[in-house]
Amino acid sequence: MLWEIDLHPRAGLPDLDADGVAADVIALRLAQKVRVASSRGYLVQGPELSPERIERLARELFADTVAEEYLVGQVSDAKLAAAPERIAAGEGTQLVQVLLKPGVMDPVAQSAEAGVRDFGWEVDAVRTLRKYWIADATAEEVRAISSELLANDAIEQVIVGPLPFDRLQSGSAYKFELKTVAIRDLDAAGLVRLSKEGQLYLQPAEMETIQRYFVELGREPTDIELETVAQTWSEHCSHKTLAGRIAYRDEDGDRQFENMLKETIFAATQELRRRWGKNDWCVSVFKDNAGIVKFDDQFNVAFKVETHNHPSALEPYGGANTGIGGVIRDTIGTGLGAKPICNTDVFCFAPPDTAVEDLPTGVLHPKLVMRGVVEGVRDYGNRMGIPTVNGAVYFDRRYLGNPLVYCGNVGLIPCDKSFKEPQPGDLIVAVGGKTGRDGIHGATFSSAELTHESESLSGGAVQIGNAIEEKKVLDVLLEARDRNLFTAMTDCGAGGFSSAVGEMGEKIGAEVHLDKAPVKYAGLSYTELWISEAQERMVLSVPEANWAELHQLCASEGVEATAIGTFEPTGRLVLKYNGNVVGDMPMAFLHDGRPPVVRQASYTSKPVAPLSTTNTMSVADSLQAILGSLNVASKESIIRQYDHEVQGGSAIKPLVGVQCDGPGDAAVVRPVLGSRRGVVISCGMNPRYGDFDPYHMAASAIDEALRNCVAVGADPARIAILDNFCWGDCERSETLGALVRAAIACHDLSLIFETPFISGKDSLNNEFSYFDDAGQKQTIAIPSSLLISAMGQVADVAQCVTMDLKRAGNLLYLVGETKDELGGSHYTLVNNLDGGAVPTVDGLRAKATFAAVHRAIGDGSIVSCHDLSEGGLAAAAAEMAFAGGLGVEVQLDGVPTGTASLSPVVKLFSESNSRFLCEVAPEHAAVFEGQFASLPVAQVGVVVESPLVTIKAGVETLVNVANDQLKESWQSPLRY
16 A cells, blocks of 8 residues: 655644745746745555554654644545645645655665664555645746746656555566677767766767677677677766877977877876885775875875766756765775775856856756755765765856866875785675666767766666664774775776776676676566666675675674676676676777777966956955855855765864854865874865866966965975866867866976875766747857876875964965966956966975975964965955954055066955965064065065954055955855
């Protein structure tokens, strides 16, 4: 019997969900007026569920009876469809019900099933639903509200009116049928068509190589063999563009890369490790799920940042949710298992005030994307008990159809558990979540351009995560690690078992029995079992002698563990289903058979266009506009949703200052609570600079990430960095050329700063195509976006400093040279200006500057420090003032410059790199200045008691604005 339990807000309490929907309907112009009431509910099916038992479940399990009222009945009961009293029901009131589509992960329903069984009653299935009663809107408006706001077609279904079923379907039995794919006789057009329609997204040369291989075998591939090749050769898994052959041309001539990544970013790290010799502090780089560096005598630290862009464009909550869950599993699956200690996230959105009429077909509104992404990351990290300590948010209209979602995780791993090696004869063991249809074609889908049809065609590429399940898996695996129960482990991410088993068994061989894989429901084919990206799963290599103990350990914690095969020393991947061989391929072909594709890349530098500063706002108005611009404005409404104190190790949190609401430069975490040694996490990114020159954009991102670390006290000689390239269509020569130029900058700056890259990730084809009203194809390409994440270290967190001003009477010093570099700056953004020179990096001087700032923080000379980035000196001074509750008086005549002719506007708003604003007590001024020797440094102001920001050029006062006014400009734009 199918029962329904509906939960409504108690009389007198607000209906927050309904109020939010109504506000969004008006904001998104989906209706002129509307009234909404809502409820949430459960559909519960089971043979032992009598009316009395359902009543008890509603009261004791499902409802929060302090805040909620409940209704129970069978789904056909009229009372369940009746509108609540809070909305005056009339003829125009329509009931809209929203359910997850069958097969989509429903973590709440899973927990509910377990809860029912805890009562001692059997249950067949549980599904969650949401109900909305909408009044004062037309039927057409209700359809628009349902599709644009209430539900996402990628994962949810909308039912207007009563539910049209009286039982829950849980899948039908699968009837085995070996399928082959006719490829041997296809012409070139046929191969292209097969690649696209089969969602393989392989290049013509790759399809021809596969065809040739099976022609030589004298048979057609099975569907699972073709899918396995597609997963293994996907851009997501093999990085075939960045790690491929590239013929590059720029003003300096031609250059041929055999493997661009190895010859730029990898090469820089290897050169540094050779320089350091026995003093090398890198442990494992570019060969495991995350990069590892030394921390202390007992532990190392691992760091990985991933992207989850395309799924987040289709289903923001689920995409971001599984993005953070996936990168957490990356560090868990590094070595023999790292304990996650903190998360990071960086998001890129179109402006949330984008007009609805400006949205192309198939694009979710940026406000909804932003909300879903933030909630997805928030829920997963918070529920796993991992603090989210650092991040950033960037806005640009070019992210409209393709938001970027970067998620990172830092893990702590014992020194003797930092490496792994699967052994021949080991069992292949799947641990964690069961397999379902969620995530089919996720890896190949991520290699494709998004279009207006992507939501309907690729909904299966989206998954929903279950953080509680992953937390259980984590706890079990750390215990199993410490008992030495397995020899290797990796996460079951993109490509599912196909990628995880394929990578682990590359040097050995593997035989997998797919029918043994635990499933969420019946009906999955052998191919779906193999490539599903269902979440919360890990794959272990377990000696057979340890299997019983591991299985018992997992069972004791309610974690699924199943042996699905063996690593066999055959050099082949053999896939079986109920004794039938459904796939048999050599590992060498999967991992080394992909044809090298020589891509053409070109870059032509742009001349520096003159920048006119006439007809601009006043300096004071420009400062307030910059503080209120979306990229600079406070992200407190996002940050406050994250738990950044769980685990007890957060020494410097994202927000600092007297009211804990100032913009910190970097986070500091103590991963070992008995030690004062800390890990410092920061990031650097400025996509606007890429419009001028991707080399200088990349160099600036590295410089910013490092100086953010240094600003709180990190040792610049112990900072490791990660690269995350998000680019457009690299089949275009100029787009790929921009990427190559950025990678060359990464190589150059890494060597100068002696800062190694230890891991990275790329996400290409971040473009959205649609047809305009005239039927013409339009494409929105994201700006070239390189995120640099930095992980530094401090010997004692007590010596760290924050950016908020500390005491009236202290002196303000500007460290670093200010140049005429307003190109891409926020001053030009708020004043609608073009042109100007983009900020550059003098690497050797920057390195010396960072070392000097570190020494000055270490000897106590600096009591607060803030890096100069977006908004330059003016924004930094204002932020330090209102974060500290004190005022500043700044005199621009003392600003260190390379030329005497810089205007006050340039001195105030230039975003030149490698600069800091430091607060120094007068009694420490001489010691502070002595740290900088020949480096550019000068006193530019003083801290005062009165909460005002005053800036003068000579005797002219350019700014004299109260802290409260500046702070309100900074906090109000994204205050939700």
